[in-house]
Amino acid sequence: MRIENSPLERKNREYRYILIGLILFFGILVFKQARPYLSGFLGASALYVLLERQMVFLCEKWKFGKGFAATLIVLETLLFFLSPLTGIAFLVIDTLSGVTIDPQKIIHNVTQFAQMVEDNIGFKIFTPENLSFLPQIGTNVVQVLGSSVYSLVINGIVIIFVLYYMLLNYQTFGNTIKEILPFKEENKQILAEETKSIIQANAIGVPLLAIIQGFFAYGGYMFFGVSNALLYAILTAFATILPIVGTTIVWLPLGIAAIIGGDLVGGLGIIAYGFFVISTVDNVIRFILQKKLADIHPLITVFGVLIGVPMFGFWGVIFGPLLLSLFILFFNMYRYEYIPYSTAEPRVTTRHKTRKIIPGYKGFKKKK
Structure with a gap:
């Protein structure tokens, strides 16, 4: 017969709480x-989710050694993802560094445009004092981009090493994560599916x-005679990650600048x-x-x-929506499991329908 709250049971509970406290303490340290390297670890995790099936295929179908297969996939990542991204960032920095800014010309052109607007509406909006910030924009942009590229390179190196060892231990890595999750099997499966779908939507989509937007923007900028069309096309591609404003933050100022410079047709075009x-x-x-x-x-x-970019930089485009999605997913899981008659579904995306594990069967069926 089991004795509740026996000395041994209390001692085991105390040891458990001490161990949890030590894990939290060292985890915080x-x-x-x-x-500073969190983006690299998260980036490696995202790439692992996308590339795990390749690792399984190479090791279990083609019988490659785990080290050789992991090296091939890391080289693939370096060649097709990290190198182009870093190269584009350096191109932007190099081009912006070569752009010369004439403060007097900027203020003169903007003042002329402001004068025309003020003459039509009948009161003053702009003054030389509140236009004095314009010449500083180029320098500030270059500094911000330079800092971002440095962080991107450092975290890119972290990604390479962390991703290699994740792939090397692919047989135990996923199982270890699932083992420590405090969910039943159905919800663990849902969490895995939702996480993979969200990462695919952001890491691939x-x-x-951005590439498609960049091509269309480059064609338009070339047609209307925008100088440094390639640079602005790349900036337009990057601007697709910005919520709400998006690419407007690039092509609208270009059009206004052309109008201010006297090219009314080109600017409106x-x-x-x-x-x-x-x-x-x-x-x-x-x-x-x-x-x-x-x-x-x-x-x-x-x-x-909006949440992710300040936290993780470039990788915030992926992990910001992922964190918010996981928060909503856990909230929906709680409603689904513990609130009677709740209409919540334990999902965030609608790609998968709610499923239920059938004992003795590896597939799932729709929950009734």
């Missing part, structure tokens, strides 16, 4: 020191959308092209990718990016 072509392509491609990868609510993406 490690997290504090590793905070965002770069693909850039604005019209940005509004009717670039923005339309953005909306259409986003809709298609959402349906193909994961149908995530737009508000999750918008607020996820």
Whole structure:
């Protein structure tokens, strides 16, 4: 017969709490020191989710050694993902560093445009004092981009090493994570599916959308005679990650700058092209990718990016929406499991239907 609250049971409970306290203590110390490299660890985790099946295929289908297979996949990541991304960032920095800014010309052109607007509306909006910030914009942008590229390179190195060892231990890594999750098997499966869908939607969808936007923007900028069209096309591609404003933050100032510079037709053409072509392509491609990868609510993406970019830099585009999605997922799981008659589904995306484990069967069935 079991004796409740026996001395041995109390002692075991005390040891358990002490062990949990030690784990939390050392975990906080490690997290504090590793905070600058957190984006690298999260980036490696995202790539692991995307590349795990390749590792399984190489090791279990083609019988490659784990070390050789992991090396091949890391080289693939370096060649097709990290190197192009870093190269584009360096191109942007190099081009911006070579741009000469004439403060007097900027202020003169903006003042002329402001004078024309003020003459039409009848009162003053701009003064030389509140236009004095304009010459500083270029320098500040270069400094911010330089810092971002440095962080991107450092965390890229972290990604390579962490991803290699994750892949090397692919047989135990996933099982270890599932083992410590305090959920039943159905919810563990749901969590794995949702996490993979969200990462795929952001890690594949965002770069693909950026590339398509960049091509369309480059064609338009070349047609309307924008100098440094390639640079602005790359900036437009990067601007796709910005919530709400998106690519407008690039093509609208370009159009206004052309109008201020005296090219009324070119400036209006850039604005019209940005509004009717670039923005339309953005909306259409986003809709298609959402349906193909994961149908995530737009508000999750918008607020996820707003939360993630300040926390993780570039990787915040992926992990901001992921963190927000996981929060909503756990909230829905709680409602689904513990609130009677709740209509909540333990999902965030709509790619997968709710499923239930059948004893003795490896598949799932829809929950009734």
